[in-house]
Amino acid sequence: MQASTTCPYCGVGCGVTVDHDGNTIQHVEGDRDHPANFGRLCVKGSALHETLGHHGRLTRPRVDGVDVDWGTALDAVAERLAAVRATHGDESVAAYLSGQLLTEDYYVANKLFKGFFGTPHLDTNSRLCMASAVAGYKRAFGADAVPCSYEDLEDAELVVLVGSNLAWNHPVLYQRLRTAKTRNPLMRVVVIDPRVTDTCEIADLYLGLKPGSDARLFNGLLAWMADKKRLDHVYLDAHTQGLEGALAAAREDDTSIEAIAADCDVDPERLQTFYYWFASQLHVVTLYSQGVNQSSSGTDKSNAIINCHLAGGKIGLPGAGPFSITGQPNAMGGREVGGLANQLAAHMDYHTPGAIDRVTRFWSTDSLTPDLPQGPGYKAVELFEAIERGEIQALWIMATNPAVSLPDANRVRRALEKCPLVIVSECMADTDLLEYADIVLPASSWSEKNGTVTNSERRISRQRGILPPPGEARHDWWIMVEVAKRLGFGEAFAYAHPCQIFDEHARLSGFENEGEGFRLFDISGLAGLDRTAYDALSPIQWPVNASAPQGTARLFEDGRFATPDGRAKLIPVRPQGPAQTLSEARPLRLNTGRVRDQWHTMTRTGRAPRLMNHRAEPFIEVHPDDASSHGIGDQQLACLTSPNGEYRGRVRVSNSQRRGEVFVPMHWTDRFSGNARMGSLLEAHLDPVSGQPESKHGAVSLAPLDTDWEATLLVAGDLASDATWREEAVYWARIPLANCQRWQLAGGENEARDWLAWVQQRLPVAPTLWCDDPASGRLRAAGIDNGRLRWWLMVAPPAELPGLAWLDERFAEAQLGKDARRRLLAGCEAGEADSGPLVCSCHQVGQKAIVEAIRGGDTSVEALGARLACGTQCGSCIPELKSLIEEERSHARSEQKPEVVDVA
Incomplete structure (x- = not known):
């Protein structure tokens, strides 16, 4: 069977075509009819089906660390929230949402918290980006x-x-x-x-x-x-x-x-x-x-x-x-329904004349009148500061991980520890946030959720539920509706399907939306869709109303703006430098951001092994001059420090960095590495208008990480649950492969270490094969049990690693053959060439293979694509391919010898 849906990653909002059998998804590709992408799909989108599966999913509610049924969990949520409100007031309750939620989830959350709990303190991780x-x-x-x-x-x-x-x-x-x-x-x-x-x-x-x-x-x-x-x-x-x-x-x-x-x-x-x-x-x-x-x-x-x-x-x-350009798939949809603390709903703000009364009347029922807050609530960073002060006594977090993503993340963790009631709606069983949760609610995820998202160009698209959620996981809107019923708000939350929520959202957008105080956000033309029409909804850009029934591609073509006088305003701007100032102790400017193949905190992309290959470890990108002045070489381990925390990663020396500046990725969490949380380096400086944190302008110091040894340990998944080997490592990173887990380790005190004894203390399978060189401190060893490879260890810098694809495949074999066993310590087939660092994730093409092809005459992107297939799918690697081509041309020119002419 085939279905159309929308990608859950960035704000481009690509359409996706899915092949499935009702229980599993076999293949995904870009939807050729979707106007956002016309069939294109990046490597993350192309690997969506590889991130699915029930392993690692939350499948049962949990209250105070004990698995319970849904009735018990929902009763606990309702009773505890009611108790907090009764004791400390409405504004002691808060919610922190995510651009990963669907618009229908967002709408119910905003209505429940602002409209019926009476608290303005509902914000979203979109505060961090948009x-x-x-x-x-x-x-x-x-x-x-x-x-x-x-x-x-x-x-x-x-x-x-x-x-x-x-x-x-x-x-x-x-x-x-x-x-x-x-x-x-x-x-x-x-x-x-x-x-x-x-x-x-x-x-x-x-x-x-x-x-x-x-x-x-x-x-x-x-x-x-x-x-x-x-x-x-x-x-x-x-x-x-x-x-x-x-x-x-x-x-x-x-x-x-x-x-x-x-x-x-x-x-x-x-x-x-x-x-x-x-x-x-x-x-x-x-x-x-x-x-x-x-x-x-x-x-x-x-x-x-x-x-x-x-x-x-x-x-x-x-x-x-x-x-x-929007960062998350539904950051705009969340703003449409009022998902920011300074908004009400449908692009109405607290200061908009008549807005509080208008939303109150719209949300009212015959027997129940909501009591809306009279002013904005705490924005993201302020919210957690209020929790730390004790003003917020209950917090419900949905589909995001503030313990990692917010600035001064260690302070956020202290606030979460202090909060009397933390409720977390989450789809994955192993995130940094769950250890702070009193109540854990298993939520549905992409391919299971059913609703809409809005992309960066205001285009509303359907994200369709294709597979059933695993175990007892439920949709976020359903969870909140059930809580609302238990609190006596059932009449206002009588939704049985997301199409009913969308219809209410669309009606509110057009409610009293005319005349001089008109609101640009208006999708009233989509109100009244029944379930069949909702399921078949095609991508469309708002406004969608009687004047624009087919949607609106471009705004302000008539020069009329949504201001009281219809004129746009030029704003006086007085430039300000970064609030996080450099100093003698913190001389380097820190920049942060995403890498090509990862998304947010890797709870989804970390499940697709091929997405881990392009940048497998947390890293620190440094200009050559700064690396030299700090005594650090390329691929060496180093540490960044700030007053709030530290970050450990592998140095990438690059001329793409300006002198005096460093770059680190935002993705790594405590589940993937020790001390590689970007948020721990940043101070919580905020824009005074938007409340958005200053995440691009940290101030840090850089120093080499003091290590005596480095090791790579590949281990079968069922042996990695305790991972005691990371306890003595000053640096570790976990890198999921298809059939095993790769652990990159480094530490001190290597003198006379007995590595074979070290392995025996930490793994239940004794060494079977090994090659030890005590003089150099190098070792390669493997553990085999009943013919199956259970672990493989190399004590040496990772630069000495073979390509790991062959070794990874050996972990999947029920019985190692003689030839495989013979080649196990080498880590590759006889004569097999290492393909080098991964460049093309779609087709798993490495740098060495590309360079060899360039030297063989394939000196264009098109020629490389014809030979190796790199660059022919999503195209994300094309800039790297061009760089390699230019590097080889420069190398060839530098090696040309001057022509000698003898005129005698």
């Missing part, structure tokens, strides 16, 4: 309204990418842009980012600006446009206000190209080229993401970008507009 973009749009346009569509990227004459590694974080959208650029040789792409990322592969111009200087750069652009008479005064006079104040603020600093370039640490000629290109083209899209948002002045940075678009009239046209 809040500043939202605040910027609202200040400028009067609404949280992304004006663009993906087609605008293809129609643009100039695309500016700011703080966005699109190639890794939104790969399908990157491929659409790359294809569009190939078709239109006149299109230009500018990349503005402190790091040289894979996105730079398509850049015509790169500006490697100093972290935090974005607002200064765009303020300078606004002033330059004014000085060069490139402002669109016709558009400004007809549709905007605030130009004078925005220009005056921009001119408070020196607006010469030389001064701006010095402040941003970029080349003056490159800066002037960017300014000229932006001012000269009408069809300009500026696409920005976390590099702009995750700042203590992220809202101002967003408005500095928007100011330039308004000033040039570069909005409301095909191929034009300020385009904030």
Whole structure:
């Protein structure tokens, strides 16, 4: 059978076609009819079926550490929440949600907590990624309204990418842009980012600006446009206000190209080229993401970008507009229903005239009138500070892991320990958060959940339930509905299917939504769908109403905005540097972000072994000069420290880093490594408007990790439950493979260590084969039990590892053959070549094989694809392929000997 659904990863919102038999999914591919991706799918999406299965799932409710039935669990939730409210008041209860929830889940949660518990303290992890973009749009346009569509990227004459590694974080959208650029040789792409990322592969111009200087750069652009008479005064006079104040603020600093370039640490000629290109083209899209948002002045940075678009009239046209690209699959859907603490519902805020009364009347029933809060609640970081102070006595967390993702994560953990009641709705049985939970509720996951999501271009798509949830796992909306019934709110939560929730959500969006105070978010045209129509709902962009029954691709084409006077506002912006200041003790600027093949805290992607191969361990990316000055070499282990914590990872020396700056990934948790939680390094500095934390601008010190030995241990899954070997390691990382677990270990005190005895103390299977070299401290050994390989150990740096695919396959064999046993310590077949570090995850092609093919004459991406298949599926590895081709060309040129001519 085949079904259509939506990918649960980034905000691109790709359509997915699924082949299944009703109980398992055999294959996934991109939906060729979905307008977000037209059949494209990145490697994470292509591996979705590999992340499924009942192993490691939560399948039973748990109360105070004891498995219980649903009736007992729901009674406990309702009784304890009621007791907290009765003793400490409505606002002692809070919820922390996630952009991984479906819109229907979000709607029920917002209605239950704000409408019927009467607490404003409901926020979401979207606060960590999108809040500043939202605040910027609202200040400028009067609404949280992304004006663009993906087609605008293809129609643009100039695309500016700011703080966005699109190639890794939104790969399908990157491929659409790359294809569009190939078709239109006149299109230009500018990349503005402190790091040289894979996105730079398509850049015509790169500006490697100093972290935090974005607002200064765009303020300078606004002033330059004014000085060069490139402002669109016709558009400004007809549709905007605030130009004078925005220009005056921009001119408070020196607006010469030389001064701006010095402040941003970029080349003056490159800066002037960017300014000229932006001012000269009408069809300009500026696409920005976390590099702009995750700042203590992220809202101002967003408005500095928007100011330039308004000033040039570069909005409301095909191929034009300020385009904030969303990080999570349903961050926008959560905002639509009021999932942020400063929102009510349906894009109504507490300060919107009449909004509290309007939502109260809509949610009321004949016998029950909700008592809505009168003002905003605590935003994410403030929420956990309130828990620490004791103001919040009960917290319900759904589909997210604040013990890892929030800044000052160790303080968050202390707050969770202190909170009297922590309820966690989660689909996985092993996350960092569960140890703090009093009540654990097993939730459904992708392929089981049924509802809608909204992507970065305002497109609502169906995520369809294809498989039954495992065990007793239930949908989040159902869990909350059952709790509401037990608390006496059943009449207001009489939902039997998500289509009923969606219908109510759609009706609320159009409720009293007309006249001067109209709200842009309006999907009233989708109200009244029965279950059949809801199940068949095709992707559509809001607004969807009587005026736009087929949806709306682009906003503000008529120049009318959602402000009281219908005009957009240019906002005065005064650039601010990062709040986390550098010092002699913390001299390095920390940047954080995603890697290509992983997602959030790896609870899903960590289940697909091939997604672990591209970047298998937590790492620290460092400029060669900084590595040298700190006495650290490539692939050496090192430690970053801040006042709040530390991070241990393997160094990757890279010229893509600016001097004085380091980059670490956000994904690793205590389930995958020791001391590799990025959030433990960051201080909790917030944007004063949006409340979004400053996650891109930490201040850290760097030092080598003191180790005497490194080892790689492969172990069968059933032997890895205790993992006592990590207790004495100063560094460890767990890397799931298809048939075993890989543990990368390092520690001290290696003198005269008896490694064979070490293994015997920690594993039930004694060494069977070994090769020991005490003089060098090297050892290879293996344990075989009843003909099956149970563990394999190499004591040596991981650079000496063979390719592990062959060894991994041996763990799946019921009986090792003689030849396999003979080759076991070598770790590979006789004559088998190691393919090197993985480059193409889709087809599992390594660097050595690619380099060999390049040296053999395959000197283009197309030729490599024809020979090795790399780069032919999702395309995410194409920038790396191009880099390898260029490296080999440079290497070949450097080895050319000068021609000797004898004229005698």
